[in-house]
Amino acid sequence: MLLRYIGAPILLTCALLAAACAKPAVHRDLSTDSLPPSKESEPVDRHILAGEWEYVEGAAVLLTLDEQGNGHYDWKEGRFETQTLVGHTWHGMWFQEENDRDGGFTVEFSPDFSEGEGRWWYSRIGTDHAPTQKGGTFHLSKRSALTSHSDTPPAP
Numbered sequence: 001m002l003l004r005y006i007g008a009p010i011l012l013t014c015a016l017l018a019a020a021c022a023k024p025a026v027h028r029d030l031s032t033d034s035l036p037p038s039k040e041s042e043p044v045d046r047h048i049l050a051g052e053w054e055y056v057e058g059a060a061v062l063l064t065l066d067e068q069g070n071g072h073y074d075w076k077e078g079r080f081e082t083q084t085l086v087g088h089t090w091h092g093m094w095f096q097e098e099n100d101r102d103g104g105f106t107v108e109f110s111p112d113f114s115e116g117e118g119r120w121w122y123s124r125i126g127t128d129h130a131p132t133q134k135g136g137t138f139h140l141s142k143r144s145a146l147t148s149h150s151d152t153p154p155a156p
Helices: 002-022
Strands: 051-057 059-065 071-073 078-086 089-096 101-109 115-125 136-142
Touching: 059 078, 089 115
Parallel strands: none
Antiparallel strands: 051 059, 051 136, 059 071, 071 078, 078 089, 089 101, 101 115, 115 136
16 A cells, blocks of 8 residues: 555656656856956966976986977987976977987976976887887976086185
């Protein structure tokens, strides 16, 4: 008897849920004109990348970048090309002529852009365009932000 009173509402609820799941969702276009842009999604002037950087991944390598964030390094005749610099995130490609390799990288900079933590990967090794070799992580420091005794001028 109890099943008779409870069965109908349960059956009706299941039917309504099934119908609701079967209908496509209604999407409304929202105007984003009134929303303020996020600072983290705005492109940053690439000149902030210009200069010398110390790249540390086990050993230290000196990178020299131009006003567009492109440049070179001595290891394996390497060079960097910037793709984007948005917020504090830098994306680009690296190329090494001497050992015929290239790949990509991403760096998350500190708030003042004086240093960053990066990750790199392979896109190509020789003729292999789908290498399974893993990349690695690295730390970048802006050379002008580094302080050492050799950079300190002698006392008068």
